[in-house]
Amino acid sequence: MNRSSLVNRGFDCRQLDDLLERYYLSPSYGLQFCLGFPGNLLVVLGYVCCLPKWHSINIYLFNLAISDLLFLCTLPRLSYLYANGQSESSPLACVLNRYLLHVNLYSSILFMVWVSMDRFLLVRHPTKSHFLQKPKAALVLTGLSWLAVHVQVVPMIALMLQDLRRRNWSRCQDFASLTGDVNTLGYSVGLTLTGYILPLIGICVFSLKTSRLLHSQESALQRRKATSYRRPLRVARAAAVMFLVLYAPYHVMRNVRIVSRQAWARLGVCTRMHVEGMYIVTRPVAFFHSVINPVFYFFMGDQFRELLLGKVRVLGRKMAWPRPT
Incomplete structure (x- = not known):
């Protein structure tokens, strides 16, 4: 089916990305x-104002919240531009937005690896702190x-700057649409492996080790203590x-989107647009972790939930209107 017939039917596949x-x-x-x-702002303020003593896990979760907060600050502008069918006109804002987006994407899962490691060490050494649980080691x-993610x-x-220069600094493209001297497909596959798959394996390994350790120690632990140690595993x-x-x-x-743009793939225009459409659908799904992450702060931070709720109750009493006599 050619493009003219699609237009006659009221739909042009080339408009799919704009509609999405x-x-x-x-x-x-x-x-x-x-x-x-x-949620993330509350966590950051809670850590700064409520936490008297910082442990290793607090350091990891605080940096995770900062990363999420910086990324979330870029979303209102993106939402406004997409709603009005506009492209980012500022090269600096374009680079900064994509930079914060991907730094947050890969720092989040990396910090969660260290959180999982910290909870595993808590179960393995319940009576004393492992040297990796010291605040200095956490720092x-x-x-x-942060250094690894930036690298x-x-x-x-570099790809974005080359692509912007090629387009006369007038159009801001997403990662999968960039062209430049760097092999985009090879770089994307490598980033998927080092930035996503390996950290995910790390989380799974620490989860498995914690599960086995709890199973072997369960008979020696009191029921109440064993139940409290199962929270990190969950x-x-x-x-x-x-x-x-x-x-x-x-x-x-x-990666499929990048492959679809290669000449050797020999895909039709509408097929490429459908692939791009599916890629667009997955983007907000991936970034939804920044909404879910605050839940982990309340369940993983040492007494953080109790301290924060206590502070909120105190502020609530101070702000409440006095009762009439």
Whole structure:
């Protein structure tokens, strides 16, 4: 079926991406900002104002919240541009947005690896802290994690600058649509392996080790204590499932989208547009982790939930109107 017949039927496959951006991406990003920004801001303020003593897990979760918060701040502008059928006109904003997006994408799962490791060490050494559970060790791992993620994203920035220059700095493209001197497909596959698959394996390994350790120690532990130690296991499993469900479709479709644009693929225009449409659908799904992550802070932070709720109750009493006499 050629393009003219599609137009006669009232639909042009070339418009699929514009329709999805306006009626799917725009409301999805707006909803994610409305749901995720207050939760992550509350967590950041709670850590700063309520936590008297910081443990290793607090350091990991705080950096995760900061990463989510920075990314969420880019969503209102994206939502506005997509809703009005506009492309990002500022090259700086284009690069900064895609940079924060992918840094958040891969820092989130990496920090969750360290959270899973920390909970495993808590179960393995219940009476004393392992050296990796010391705040100084957590700070070192955090710094190395940020460095590793930035190194992973740097080639993408080079690709974006080349693509913007080729388009006379007038059109901001997503990662899977970039063209430049860097092999986009090879880079995307490598980023999928190092930034997603390996960290996901790490979370699964720590979850499995924690499960086996709990099973072997359960007879020696009191029932109440064993039940409290099962919470880290449940949360680690939930994190693995979350990243598998949310990240896998995005990474698969991103690589498929890049393949579909290669000349040797020999795909028709509408086939390429349908692939791009499926890729667009997976993008907000992957970024939805920034909305779910605050749930982990309340279940993983040491007494963080109790401290935060106590602070909220105190503020509520101070702000309440005095009762009439």
